[in-house]
Amino acid sequence: MEAEIRIERYADQGRCVGHIDGRVVFVRFALPGELVRVKLDEPCDRDERFWTGEVVDVIEASKDRVEPVWPLAGPLAMGGGCGGADLVHVGLEGQLTWKAVTVSEQMSRLGHVEVAVPIERAEGDEELGGLHWRTRIEMIADENGMPSMRRRGTHVRVPLNTMPLATKTLLDVAQAEHVWDGGYEPGAQIRLSVPEPRMENAVVGSNYAVLVDGELAAGSRTLTEIARIDGHDFAYEVDANGFWQVHRQAPVALANHVIDLVKRELDGATAACLWDLYSGSGLFTLPLATRIAERTRVLSVEGAKTAVKHAQRNLRRMNLSDVDARCGDVTATLNRVPAHLEHPDVVVLDPPRAGARAKVCRQIAAAGPRAIVYVACDPTSLARDTATLIEQGYRLADIRAYDIYPMTHHVETVALFRR
Secondary structure, X not given: OEEEEEOOEEOOOOEEEEEEOOEEEEEEOOOOOOEEEEEEOOOOOOOOOEEEEEEEEEEEOOOOEOOOOOHHHOOHHHOOOOOOOOOOOEOHHHHXXXXXHHHHHHHHHOOOOOOXXXXXEOOOOOOOOOOOOEOEEEEEEOOOOOEXXXXXXXXXXXXXXXXXXXXXHHHHHHHHOOHHHOOOXXXXXXXXEXXXXXXXXXXXXXXXXXXXXXXXXXXXXXXXXXXXXOOEEEEEXXXXXXXXXXXXXXXXXXXXXXXXXXXXXXXXXXXXXXEXXXXXXXXXXXXXXXXXXXXXXXXXXXXXXXXXXXXXXXXXXXXXXXXXXXXXXXXXXXXXXXXXXXXXXXXXXXXOOOXXXXXXXXXXXXXXXXXXXXXXXXXXXXXXXXXXXXXXOOEEEEEEEEEOOOOOOOOEEEEEEEO
């Protein structure tokens, strides 16, 4: 079924909202103000609360609309449908507007805070047209053994010979390792992890990984990420198949902002107790332990065993003995905090997409930190947790968004709460 719809506003998950005979329709590849023809997803003849659909023709276009620079990620009707870039039809300035509005609306609707959220683009993204930012990519081998992505709504796999969102460094590795030549077992999961060489005259060497079904096919299983934070170069040992901020500049931008916020909250204190929750391989832990105060005690908590193992190695390499790096569920771990760490001055947390949730927020508040720095990859989860923290006696003191996922609806937000 197809219909003409006037698009009204931004919605979630890279969609916009329109109506058909009073029924809400969430539309992919649309923009507010546009008049578009939409093909509704099946089934669309039942009495559902809302329908979903996708643009098949643009009758009146928004000023923010552009031709997709990666057509495979665009609408099905225009030869796309492979996903990975659901805002590929939106110009870079329009993408910033979309994300800033989305964060502000979620903070208002769920966090009960009215705030205009400034948003920053990562260094180099404008010059690269929003492409070449991913240091990790994942694909699956099609029936002919070629790297591919599945076309939405079908079982068709579209073979790939490049990935426009991947960094140029990653694409060089893919070419050198003949990734695009195929030869994989049909259905095999293919992952490339290639740290961005950020140091002057740095070379990739063997600091990359090609993984097939989780097994190393080329490069190194353990990778080194370098990030300059607060004027100091930090080296992180990370697992090639584990989590790391995927944008080539994200570790630098986020860590510098977090450290700056913590420093300002402590206002020159010579001693500090800090928590770093959902700490991964220690992106924030290392600078928190070394760049904040003369004497700093840190509790870090992470649930992924491999990430904690690497974090502990990173700490040992820097001879940091005042960091208690624990592996475990955050809620359970916070029930058993050692006495010398149970009252942090500042808490930093970077939870997964689902957020910290109410119980962890209440545990943090019960510990009485003067400030909380919350790094969020999902504005909805951040907004829900904001409401909980406000109930617990904190107020939102600062918020900033980072567009470290160009061409997609995802956005990273850093919020500061004060008691």
